[in-house]
Every structure is written in structure tokens, then in C-alpha cells.
Amino acid sequence: MSAERLLLGSGPSNAAPETLQALSRPLVGYLDPSFLTMLDELADRLREVFSTRNRMTFAVSGTGSAGMEASLVNVLEPGDTAIVGVNGVFGGRLADVASRAGAEVVRIDSEWGDIIRPEDVRAALEAHPEAKVFALVHAETSTGVSQPIKEIASLVRDHSALFVLDTVTSLSGMLVDVDGWGVDVAYSGAQKCLSVPPGLSPISFSDRAMEAARSRKAPARSWYLDVTLIDGFLTDRVYHHTPPIPMLRALHAGLGVVLAEGLPQRWERHERAAALLAKGLVERGFSYVPPEGHRLPMLHCVRLPDGVDDVEGRAALLSDYGIEISSGIGAFKGECWRIGLMGYNATERNVLTLLAALDDVLRR
Numbered sequence: 001m002s003a004e005r006l007l008l009g010s011g012p013s014n015a016a017p018e019t020l021q022a023l024s025r026p027l028v029g030y031l032d033p034s035f036l037t038m039l040d041e042l043a044d045r046l047r048e049v050f051s052t053r054n055r056m057t058f059a060v061s062g063t064g065s066a067g068m069e070a071s072l073v074n075v076l077e078p079g080d081t082a083i084v085g086v087n088g089v090f091g092g093r094l095a096d097v098a099s100r101a102g103a104e105v106v107r108i109d110s111e112w113g114d115i116i117r118p119e120d121v122r123a124a125l126e127a128h129p130e131a132k133v134f135a136l137v138h139a140e141t142s143t144g145v146s147q148p149i150k151e152i153a154s155l156v157r158d159h160s161a162l163f164v165l166d167t168v169t170s171l172s173g174m175l176v177d178v179d180g181w182g183v184d185v186a187y188s189g190a191q192k193c194l195s196v197p198p199g200l201s202p203i204s205f206s207d208r209a210m211e212a213a214r215s216r217k218a219p220a221r222s223w224y225l226d227v228t229l230i231d232g233f234l235t236d237r238v239y240h241h242t243p244p245i246p247m248l249r250a251l252h253a254g255l256g257v258v259l260a261e262g263l264p265q266r267w268e269r270h271e272r273a274a275a276l277l278a279k280g281l282v283e284r285g286f287s288y289v290p291p292e293g294h295r296l297p298m299l300h301c302v303r304l305p306d307g308v309d310d311v312e313g314r315a316a317l318l319s320d321y322g323i324e325i326s327s328g329i330g331a332f333k334g335e336c337w338r339i340g341l342m343g344y345n346a347t348e349r350n351v352l353t354l355l356a357a358l359d360d361v362l363r364r
């Protein structure tokens with residue numbers, strides 16, 4: 001048995017108890033009426049959380065990166081242009097996946113810790129009227145940057161490109177408005193603010209994106225992630241792959257918890273916990289990487305005060321208090337910590353627990 005942990009890093013977050021209970025129920029087959037009813041209800045819940053009416057809304061069998069891959073591999077064909085915003089690890093991963101799908105990738109680079117600037121997006125869209133896809137990360141977990149979407153969404157609306165948005169860390173922790181923003185493909189992950197164990201990637205395709213997937217010259221290069229085949233199972237119950245039944249039940253239960261709380265109430269809870277943590281961190285000499293106004297409530301990327309050792313500090317929090325936080329990555333390795341307050345974990349009580357533990361660890 002491993003010890004219980006308080007998971008305040010970049011994910012996974014602690015799973016809501018309801019989701020763990022759902023995992024332990026006796027197995028049924030994937031054509032069992034009770035499972036199929038649950039699956040339809042799961043799709044309805046996902047539509048509510050994504051704020052969309054998209055018919056093709058489901059959970060990809062795989063973690064958030066599988067959703068990223070499914071988003072791009074279905075709509076991109078070799079030789080297509082994909083414009084990708086890159087200001088951290090996950091923007092970089094989007095560019096990599098698009099390029100592996102055969103696309104010519106046009107990167108919009110920003111400093112790590114900065115947002116992708118709307119004027120740069122406008123320039124890239126104008127320079128590439130042929131672009132098939134514009135892809136962006138909403139909550140850049142590697143830097144703690146909250147990417148403003150509204151202005152960029154209106155620029156993308158005036159262009160024929162499909163808008164692909166990574167909402168892995170943002171979904172249910174802050175406003176995500178798929179239909180309102182005109183997002184064509186949005187994907188997320190179970191284990192961040194949804195507080196479900198890792199293994200599923202909620203995803204939603206607009207009719208326009210499905211049309212792009214259906215009218216391809218050649219089939220998608222991934223058989224497993226081909227949405228037209230997955231649609232065959234979701235609509236006509238034609239076997240494609242065995243769905244991970246316990247995980248889908250866990251996600252269904254986790255979404256039930258999210259909707260019972262209410263999305264606006266959940267966003268506000270994240271804001272409250274974030275404000276308390278920010279105050280405590282600044283008082284203790286930490287400084288934020290992203291500028292004021294562009295900080296995520298669920299992921300705090302902060303520079304360490306002088307004299308604090310990254311590895312020793314995190315090791316002491318884990319061994320003495322059972323609290324996991326994450327190191328900085330890339331350019332921030334050794335200099336920053338990433339502290340997550342995701343979903344179930346975004347409480348003032350957890351913040352006070354962490355700050356008390358930090359005070360002890362920093363004193364040594």
C-alpha cells in the first residue's frame with residue numbers, strides 16, 4: 001500500500017471519492033443496456049461542461065495527449081497548414097503532433113510565461129489564408145499562463161481554419177465556452193480539474209470538424225483515434241474497440257459531482273483558493289512567472305525565494321507531509337515550483353495545510 005498523498009502538483013489531482021467508488025463496481029459488457037444508457041448520459045454531461053451542443057462529444061480512451069492527437073490527426077492531412085501557438089511545453093507538443101500528422105506547421109512563439117498575443121495571431125492568420133487548423137492551449141500547465149481566448153476567437157471566426165483548443169487543465173476550473181467561442185475541437189483530461197483518475201480524454205468535435213474528418217482524401221493515419229469509426233460505435237453500436245468501462249463510469253460520476261456543484265460555483269471556488277494561495281506565496285517570497293491578470297487559478301508557477309532548494313524542498317513536503325507539488329520544467333527547471341489547486345483539491349483548507357507545511361520546510 002502506498003501512503004495517502006495530497007496531490008497539489010500539475011496533475012493528477014486527488015480523485016473525488018465518488019469516482020473511486022464507481023471504479024469498483026462489478027463489470028458489465030460494452031453492449032449492456034445499463035452501460036449504453038450511462039454512456040449517453042456521460043455525453044450529455046460532457047456537453048454541459050464544455051458548453052456545447054456538438055453531437056460528437058465523448059471521451060477518448062487515453063489520457064489528455066490522446067485527445068490532443070485525436071483532435072489533429074482527424075482533421076489534418078499531409079501538406080495542410082496548421083498554425084500553432086507555442087508558449088510552453090503543451091503548445092510545443094501540439095506543434096509536434098501536427099507535424100507528425102503531416103502538416104506544415106506555422107508556429108506563433110511567445111516567451112515562456114507570456115500569453116500568445118492576439119496581434120501575432122492576426123498576422124499569422126492573414127499570412128496563411130490556406131491554414132486548415134489554428135491550435136492553442138487555454139491553460140498552459142508548464143508556465144501557469146491563462147491564455148485569453150475571446151479576442152483570438154473572433155479573429156479565428158473570420159478565417160476558414162478550424163479552431164482546436166486544449167482545455168486539459170482549464171475544463172471545469174474556469175470558464176470554457178466551446179460554442180460561444182466557436183471552438184471546432186476541444187479536448188481535456190480526466191485527472192486535472194475534473195478530479196477523475198487519469199486515462200480518459202473528453203473531446204468535442206463541431207459538425208464542421210466532423211465534415212473535415214469525413215471528407216478527407218485518405219483515412220486518418222490513426223485507426224484507433226479515427227472519429228468516423230468511433231462515431232460508428234457511439235451512433236450504431238458497431239464494435240470498434242473495447243471501451244474502458246470502469247474508467248467511463250468514473251468519469252460519469254466525476255462529471256455528476258461537477259454539475260451538482262454547478263460550474264460557476266466551481267470556478268468561484270478555484271478563484272477563492274487561488275487568491276489565498278497567491279497571498280501566502282507572495283508573503284513567503286515567491287514570485288509569479290506569468291504577469292498579473294494572466295495567471296491560472298488552478299496552476300501556480302512561481303519562482304523560488306533565494307536559498308530554497310528545489311529538490312530538497314519538494315522531497316521534504318512529500319516525505320514529511322505527504323504533499324506533492326511539481327518542479328518547474330524546461331527553462332524553469334530548478335528555479336520554479338508548480339502548485340496545483342485542481343478540482344476536488346481547490347479548497348482553502350488545502351491551501352492552509354500547504355502553507356503550514358511550507359513554513360516548516362522553509363524554516364529548516
Ligand SMILES: *Cc1c(COP(=O)(O)O)cnc(C)c1O
Nearest residue numbers: 063064065090139141168169189
Ligand atoms: C496534462 C496536459 C496535457 C497532457 O495530458 P496527459 O493526460 O498527461 O496526456 C495536455 N495539455 C495540457 C495543457 C496539460 O496540462
